[in-house]
Amino acid sequence: MDIDLESQFTGALIGSAVGDALGAPVEGYSREKVNSVYGARGDWEMKSGRYTDDTEMMIGVAESLIENRGFNGADMAHKFILNYDVSRGYGPGSKEVLRRIRAGESWEAASEQLFFGEGSYGNGAAMRIAPVGILYFDNAEVLREIAYKSSQITHAHVLGKEGAALQAYSIALAVQGHKEDMLPRLKAFAKEIYNEKLNTVERLLGGDMEEKEIITELGTGVAAFDSVPTAIYAFCRFDTFEDAVAYAISLGGDTDTIGAMTGAICGAFYGEEAIPGRWIEKLEEGEKGRSYIKKLGNELYRIKMHP
Numbered sequence: 238m239d240i241d242l243e244s245q246f247t248g249a250l251i252g253s254a255v256g257d258a259l260g261a262p263v264e265g266y267s268r269e270k271v272n273s274v275y276g277a278r279g280d281w282e283m284k285s286g287r288y289t290d291d292t293e294m295m296i297g298v299a300e301s302l303i304e305n306r307g308f309n310g311a312d313m314a315h316k317f318i319l320n321y322d323v324s325r326g327y328g329p330g331s332k333e334v335l336r337r338i339r340a341g342e343s344w345e346a347a348s349e350q351l352f353f354g355e356g357s358y359g360n361g362a363a364m365r366i367a368p369v370g371i372l373y374f375d376n377a378e379v380l381r382e383i384a385y386k387s388s389q390i391t392h393a394h395v396l397g398k399e400g401a402a403l404q405a406y407s408i409a410l411a412v413q414g415h416k417e418d419m420l421p422r423l424k425a426f427a428k429e430i431y432n433e434k435l436n437t438v439e440r441l442l443g444g445d446m447e448e449k450e451i452i453t454e455l456g457t458g459v460a461a462f463d464s465v466p467t468a469i470y471a472f473c474r475f476d477t478f479e480d481a482v483a484y485a486i487s488l489g490g491d492t493d494t495i496g497a498m499t500g501a502i503c504g505a506f507y508g509e510e511a512i513p514g515r516w517i518e519k520l521e522e523g524e525k526g527r528s529y530i531k532k533l534g535n536e537l538y539r540i541k542m543h544p
């Protein structure tokens with residue numbers, strides 16, 4: 238594959254934001270209801286272009302990694318708080334954690350209290366992980382370590398963290414040009430129930446499955462294990478950014494997040510140029526809009542090249 242690495246970096250971040258904005262107007266909708274809004278897959282137009290918490294938090298992850306030239310938990314938590322705009326639709330757990338940190342709890346401890354002391358296994362850590370996936374694409378162990386640490390700020394449950402690590406590693410493999418052989422590599426990396434989920438992805442890719450079977454078997458929910466494997470499936474099944482992301486959203490459920498995660502993997506694999514221009518143009522601009530997101534990708538690339 239002959240794609241510019243810098244374009245894969247910017248593609249991962251813009252791809253994630255585009256998937257988020259495209260899925261946002263139909264978040265929580267059934268498959269049928271998504272279809273009634275967007276119509277058949279093929280030539281979807283972006284409805285609003287406004288991104289949600291998925292992208293707002295991804296921006297915080299990128300800003301902090303850039304400013305600190307690596308992971309700094311207290312600073313990343315601070316970035317989340319600075320960027321926080323409640324109208325972007327945060328999950329209840331993440332809202333609560335950010336409130337606790339603002340009130341003085343440490344970034345490491347605040348998330349531990351959630352869900353009766355179990356910590357959250359929501360997909361909120363995986364949805365924002367693209368900057369980690371690109372910056373650490375060539376070192377799986379460091380990637381897992383930073384994915385876990387960045388997750389800890391809001392998601393203390395091992396399944397929330399491992400979902401983020403799996404999403405980050407999918408992005409890393411995409412940067413390296415692995416698509417046909419992505420699944421065996423992911424299976425060698427994955428822990429916990431994600432291994433079984435990846436076996437299911439492999440089986441489903443073997444046949445031309447109906448959408449409702451995909452939804453039942455992989456899930457389209459807000460838990461990391463009901464959404465990260467679904468994004469991986471969408472990437473593996475299709476050959477273009479547009480087809481994979483539209484398919485992921487067409488399933489319904491947590492559409493902005495599954496759209497964002499599919500968009501991040503696709504953008505990392507195909508590069509920024511492969512993202513439909515009409516979607517990028519519609520993505521919101523402004524202080525932290527599409528130009529800014531692209532710039533974050535450029536800066537992460539610069540850090541990677543000149544550590």
Ligand code: R7I
Nearest residue numbers: 327328329330331352355356357358359360361459491494
């Ligand atoms: O993961 P999180 O930040 O939410 C992200 C979602 C995305 O769809 C965004 O687009 C936005 O809409 O929100 O927020 P959390 O509240 O930590 O997790 C999401 C949900 O997962 C929770 O509200 C719970 O319903 C569920 N959940 C759990 N349920 C039981 N036990 C997460 N962890 C647990 C748990 O341990």
Ligand code: MG
Nearest residue numbers: 289290291493
């Ligand atoms: Mg969202």
Ligand code: MG
Nearest residue numbers: 491492493494
């Ligand atoms: Mg969502």
